[in-house]
Amino acid sequence: MYGWLWRRLPGPVWVRTIIALVLAGAVVVALFGWVFPAIAPHMPFNQLTVGE
Numbered sequence: 565m566y567g568w569l570w571r572r573l574p575g576p577v578w579v580r581t582i583i584a585l586v587l588a589g590a591v592v593v594a595l596f597g598w599v600f601p602a603i604a605p606h607m608p609f610n611q612l613t614v615g616e
Contacts, residue, residue, distance in 0.1 A: 573580040 570580060570584070573583050575583070
């Protein structure tokens with residue numbers, strides 16, 4: 565998958581590196597901004613008491 569993405573990115577190596585870092589940052593922002601908050605209520609480790 566990473567090889568496929570690397571071959572599809574335009575430009576020389578330094579441009580590809582910058583684009584790949586920007587894409588990775590966008591994925592991290594999307595995960596922390598939307599995905600993780602959406603699934604957090606469904607995770608079992610959100611219960612803070614032991615006796616439930």
